[in-house]
Amino acid sequence: MVFLDTNAFYYVAKISEIESVDVESLQKYIEQNETAISSVSFYEFLVKFRNSIETIHKGCNYMAENHIKVAYNKYFPYSDELNCDFTSITEEKLNQILEVVIAKKIDVESRFASIVYTFMLFSASYFYFVPEGESASDLKKFIFGSCIKLWTKDNLDVFKEIFAEDMHLTIVKR
Secondary structure (H helix, E strand, O other): OEEEOHHHHHHHOOOOOOOOOOHHHHHHHHHHOOEEEEHHHHHHHHHHOOOOHHHHHHHHHHHHHOOOEEEOOOOOOOOHHHOOOOOOOOHHHHHHHHHHHHHHHHHHHHHHHHHHHHHHHHHHHHHHHOOOOOOOOHHHHHHHHHHHHHHHHHHHHHHHHHHHHHHHHHHHOO
16 A cells, blocks of 8 residues: 655645656556555645635545545544545535544644653753763652653643644634
């Protein structure tokens, strides 16, 4: 099975263009192989083009004509609410689906950002409080463990707020 990158999907579906990609060769490769796009890429496509139902129809028609499947991704699973015909979806139905998709997108992306940020905080703190060549005392290990628990929850809340605010601003612009 061949998995299409999000941008490669945009190029072969003629949603966007780039001169450095041989779209004809990519199209032939898709025709000769079982092809899928990850659920993460499909969600990204829906969110990115949520203001253009024509683009969503175009991309989904391309997927249907070329038998491109949406492959499950455990970090951003393909949901039951997406079991509909996107080739002719209405704006109303798309907006209903996008409510669920955007909520999941905010959750997944804020969790990832929180993990990365917490790891950076922990690393910086560890290298600051534990001199090079020494190991952390039991007290310092306890303090670091407590800080990670505190930071993880607080960071997740902050990132969810940031991503929700960002998505709200882009939704309001519609």
